[in-house]
Amino acid sequence: MMFAQPEAHEAIAQGAHEAAAEGFNAGELLIGHVSNSPLDHPLIHLPTLFGIDFSVTKHVFMLWLVAATVFLVVTVAVRSYLRQEQMIPRRFMNSIEALVEYLRDSVVQPNVGAKWVRTWTPLLLTLFVFILAANAIGLIPIFDVVGLLNHSVLHLDPESFLMRLTHGGTTATANFNVTAALAMVTFGAIIVAGSKAHGFVKHWKNLMPGGVSPALGIVLIPIEILGMLVRPFALTMRLAANMTGGHLAILAILSFVFIFTEMAGAAVGMGVGLVFSVPLAVGISAIEIIVVLVQAYVFTLLTAVFIGMAIHAHH
Amino acid sequence: MNPLVQPDPGLFIWTIVTFLVLLALLAKFAWGPLLEALDKRQESIRKSLDDARRARQELEQIHQESKRILGTARTEAEAIVASTRADAERLREELKQKARAEATNLVKSAERQIEMETARALQQIRQEAVDLSVAIASKLIQRNLTKEDNQRLIDETIGQLDTQRH
Numbered sequence: 001m002m003f004a005q006p007e008a009h010e011a012i013a014q015g016a017h018e019a020a021a022e023g024f025n026a027g028e029l030l031i032g033h034v035s036n037s038p039l040d041h042p043l044i045h046l047p048t049l050f051g052i053d054f055s056v057t058k059h060v061f062m063l064w065l066v067a068a069t070v071f072l073v074v075t076v077a078v079r080s081y082l083r084q085e086q087m088i089p090r091r092f093m094n095s096i097e098a099l100v101e102y103l104r105d106s107v108v109q110p111n112v113g114a115k116w117v118r119t120w121t122p123l124l125l126t127l128f129v130f131i132l133a134a135n136a137i138g139l140i141p142i143f144d145v146v147g148l149l150n151h152s153v154l155h156l157d158p159e160s161f162l163m164r165l166t167h168g169g170t171t172a173t174a175n176f177n178v179t180a181a182l183a184m185v186t187f188g189a190i191i192v193a194g195s196k197a198h199g200f201v202k203h204w205k206n207l208m209p210g211g212v213s214p215a216l217g218i219v220l221i222p223i224e225i226l227g228m229l230v231r232p233f234a235l236t237m238r239l240a241a242n243m244t245g246g247h248l249a250i251l252a253i254l255s256f257v258f259i260f261t262e263m264a265g266a267a268v269g270m271g272v273g274l275v276f277s278v279p280l281a282v283g284i285s286a287i288e289i290i291v292v293l294v295q296a297y298v299f300t301l302l303t304a305v306f307i308g309m310a311i312h313a314h315h
Numbered sequence: 316m317n318p319l320v321q322p323d324p325g326l327f328i329w330t331i332v333t334f335l336v337l338l339a340l341l342a343k344f345a346w347g348p349l350l351e352a353l354d355k356r357q358e359s360i361r362k363s364l365d366d367a368r369r370a371r372q373e374l375e376q377i378h379q380e381s382k383r384i385l386g387t388a389r390t391e392a393e394a395i396v397a398s399t400r401a402d403a404e405r406l407r408e409e410l411k412q413k414a415r416a417e418a419t420n421l422v423k424s425a426e427r428q429i430e431m432e433t434a435r436a437l438q439q440i441r442q443e444a445v446d447l448s449v450a451i452a453s454k455l456i457q458r459n460l461t462k463e464d465n466q467r468l469i470d471e472t473i474g475q476l477d478t479q480r481h
Contacts (some may be wrong), residue, residue, distance in 0.1 A: 035318035036326065053325045060329045067337040071345075078345040087356050100349060119352060122342040130337060172330075177323040181330030234420065 030251045034244050037168030058168035059175050066172065074129060100125060107301055111237050111308030112193070119196070120307055123189060131173060131182065132296035135243055138171025139288055168250055171216045173295075174243035176236055183232035186303045190228075194310035206313035230308055235299060242295045246288040250281045377392060 044056040074096060081093045089097045104121050140237050147166040172178045194203030207224040208217050247314035256277050261269025449465065 031318055036321070036323065052328065053323075054329070055325060056329075057323070057325055057326060060333075063330055063333045066354070067333050071337060071340055074341060075345045078349045080350055082352055087352060097349075097353070102347070104350070118350065122346040123338060125346050126338040126341050129341075130334060174325070175326065176320070177326040178330045181327045182334065184327075184331060185334055197427065215462075 011026040013159070027170075028249055029255060032168070033251050034171070034174050034247045036177075037164070050185040053181065058170075058213060059172040059178060061165070062137065062170055062172040063178065066130065066137055069137075070129050070133045089296065090118065099128070107227040107304050111304040112311055113308070116197070116307075116311060118192065120189070120304070122148055123185075124304055127185070128296050128300040128301060129183070130290065131239070131299050132171045133294035134178075135296055138169065138174065139285060139292065140170075140245065140246060141214070143170060171243050171247060173239055174247060178241040180232075181236040182239070182299070184237060186299075187232040189303065190231075190306050190310045192313060193307040194313065197311040198313065203310065203313075208309075221273065231302075235302060239295050239299055242291055246284065250284050250288070253277050253280050253284070445473075449470070 035056055046054040046056065048054070057079060064130060073092075077096055081087065081097075100121075104117060108121050108124055109117050143166045150162075150166070173182075191203065194206065197203075198206065204312045207221055207228070208214075212220065254273075254277050257269045257273040259269075260272045264306075449469065452465075452468070
């Protein structure tokens with residue numbers, strides 16, 4: 001059923017009348033718009049290593065696009081800023097500087113302490129801008145516009161690279177594989193932070209809280225290990241679910257246009273779209289802007305808190 | 316399986332690799348230099364503020380010093396003016412005194428001279444009168460009288476004149 005997405009895409013690209021002719025399936029359309037492109041039909045085929053398929057799918061491509069954009073935008077702004085005689089931030093650099101100083105002084109420093117600020121600020125800044133950009137790029141319907149252009153002007157081969165790009169969701173952070181990997185980075189950072197602050201062995205000994213009877217360790221150590229594993233799991237699910245949820249809501253509301261067109265004709269479908277679907281979708285998109293920011297911030301803040309907990313472990 | 320919960324280890328690893336590469340690049344080319352520059356700027360602002368405070372203190376000191384110097388200068392100037400005024404007053408007084416003394420002397424000597432001149436004039440007049448009288452008398456009396464008689468007469472006459480005068 002997951003390979004029914006091409007039809008779903010055709011449906012949104014070609015409009016209501018054809019969808020009505022083929023029979024509109026809202027469920028498939030929704031899933032096709034938030035999930036990755038089909039795994040057996042990737043953008044670039046790469047060999048399977050150790051049983052892992054490294055082929056470049058839509059979400060891998062989106063991650064690269066986001067990483068490249070973030071790197072170029074940030075580096076160009078920072079470099080031209082630092083090349084100046086006097087350090088006067090201009091235009092976009094103002095927001096980068098505000099972000100860097102805010103994260104450093106209000107998120108990183110209170111959690112990890114003044115001694116480790118310089119060590120962990122780059123990681124947390126990168127986490128924030130990367131997640132923010134990956135979240136935000138999903139709000140921009142680039143590939144839907146490409147699909148629409150193809151339908152009306154381009155008429156490309158369905159197997160061409162650009163057309164294959166139109167399949168699958170654009171928000172890589174809606175995929176739990178991506179958020180799990182980011183949470184894995186946090187997990188690794190926690191261990192590195194604890195090891196740097198206390199030494200590798202002492203970091204693991206910190207799992208056993210000091211000042212309690214060793215007998216309680218039988219209960220406490222499994223709880224602590226569970227806590228250690230639950231944190232990245234919570235990070236994974238929170239980000240992926242939030243990013244999926246908003247898109248699903250918008251798509252479901254917009255689907256009403258096609259459902260009503262199928263049920264009662266194009267005029268009713270248009271009416272529902274104008275009166276109900278589009279205003280509500282615009283409203284939810286506005287909320288999504290906030291969600292995109294808040295989720296990137298929450299992920300960064302929690303990572304900072306966890307790193308801080310590893311550094312200031314209870315002895 | 317629903318594609319929303321499809322495990323994808325390839326994507327998982329790609330994400331970690333992409334993120335770590337981005338982290339390394341940004342840390343090297345953007346965050347590192349930027350954080351360093353921000354620290355440096357913070358330091359320079361702190362230093363500028365310190366300098367400004369120190370400069371203000373120095374200025375305050377200089378202000379006090381100049382105020383003090385100005386005060387001293389004013390009192391000194393006042394003292395100088397006062398002493399000058401006193402000197403001038405004394406000088407004027409002296410000059411006045413001197414002028415007055417000179418004027419008095421001048422008047423006195425003039426008076427003395429006048430007296431002397433008067434006395435001499437009187438003496439001359441008297442001499443003239445005597446000579447004239449003698450001449451007239453000689454003419455009148457001719458040889459009737461000797462020189463001694465003449466002298467006696469003269470003396471008598473003078474004596475008479477003197478008594479008349481006194």
